[in-house]
Amino acid sequence: MATIKRYPFARHLRTAPTSHVLHLHAGRLRHDGAGLAFWFRPLSAVISEIPVDDRELPLVAHARTADFQDVAVQVTVSFRFEDPTLVAGRLDFAIDPDTGRWTGNPLEQVAHLLSELATGQVMDALAGMTVLEAVTSGGGALRRLVTEGLLADERLASTGIQVLGARIGSVRAEADMERFLQTPAREQAQGEADKSTFERRALAVERERAIAENELANRIELALREQQLVSQDGANARTRASEAAAAALIEANAAAERQGLLAEANAHSTRIVGEAEGAAEAARLAAYAGVDRDVLAALAMRELAGNLPSIGNLTVTPDLVTGALAGLVGSKGA
Template structure:
């Protein structure tokens, strides 16, 4: 508020940088502007003080949605006086020249005007929305509608900003919605859990199938290995048998040839013995016998033994 100093018959007003002062005397404007400081006579001066700084007007009101649900709207409107002359002509901003206070309550009048206009635009847009839509998108829609349609230039004010803080249903409905949302979230969580389990089961099945395929492939390779080993063993046995057969045939052939050679030699020797006289044969036989007899240290000859030999020799 303005700072007014009292003196006998005079007053001194000292304003501030954020207030616009208008001084009218006898219907004529004497002083006007921010940061004013001047002397005046209290009986002839008409003073007005209009704040020109940014002011915030919080609001809290109820509205009804299209589905007849009650919601609470909380928003804040920021405004500023940009035309003090219009403001003083439409709203009583007059000061008491003795105390420097407003004679009326102009800020309350501005607040009522802006609140009613803001509620009108907010109620209009919320009446076209269901409760769920109002909760989800109502904040942006109400803000856009109020910022676009709210006007205060007819009282010298400019709307700087509109901020919608919240749009909330009543406590029971909010609890019911929270329960519904919790159930939905829980269902989605359960669905995600089931899907994750299904994916895990599918992965385990794929792993098991892969392991089974690997085992089958390994068994096939082992079977092929066993067959190959059997084939190799059979081939080796056949090769060994063939080698042994060849060796036996060669050995038999050698034995046969040796036998034939011995038989031929024996035949030749017999043929040779046929042409040799019998006495010569006995002599050769005795020689052969003597060569094959063991060493004799002494020998005893009896007449019975010598007589046949002598008889044969005599013949």
């Protein structure tokens, strides 16, 4: 919107670079261009301001498909005023010289015109499509048809309006029809979800089976190793017992051999001692062979006295002396 400053008997106008201004004075064009700033007299000036920036018009077009289904299409039309002089001659873009505001509603007129033309293009495009094709096409074909139709429209070209393009936001059928169309996709999605669930369960079962088999294999391996350990322990025990028995046998044989040797040594020693004693005894007896009997008796008595215990008191009775003397006399007589 232009900025107008009021002074006595004159006005000053300044516009933005995106606004094209046409200034007529007494029917003659005095100023023509974008981003102008100039003085004018309000009583004799006719000024039009046309925006030359790119603009967008969102709208919702309702149409019917080839299978008689109502469809709502969200469309956004991009446009610009290509020829401001032509636009000012076809549409009322005049501004108030005191406020700088448009005296009419030119943009609403343009919006109405573009809405009608875009809706007509949408209706023509959807008339050859079924509702399923319209909903599932993604808007690409519809956008191309609408854009080409608006670019080829002669009324827009004669008004100085250039359509830059059209975008399709969405293509929506009625609620019941949308639910009907969504049912196969939902069923397919549910089937895929069920399939994924079953596959996940099957995978879980397979993993559990693998884990159980692994545990069983581990248990079998442990049992085999335990069996090997028991067998080895038994073999080791038998080996230890055999070695202990062999060692005991060797020790027993050694002890028996030692005892035999000791017995033989003792016997030999005893034999030697006996022979020596026998020889001594024989020599002693041989020495006594020529000795008188009384001497032998005296020696015997001396030997006996040497072996008797010590006698503190000795009592000699007449009977004892008589008997001894009788024996002595008898021996001498003999």
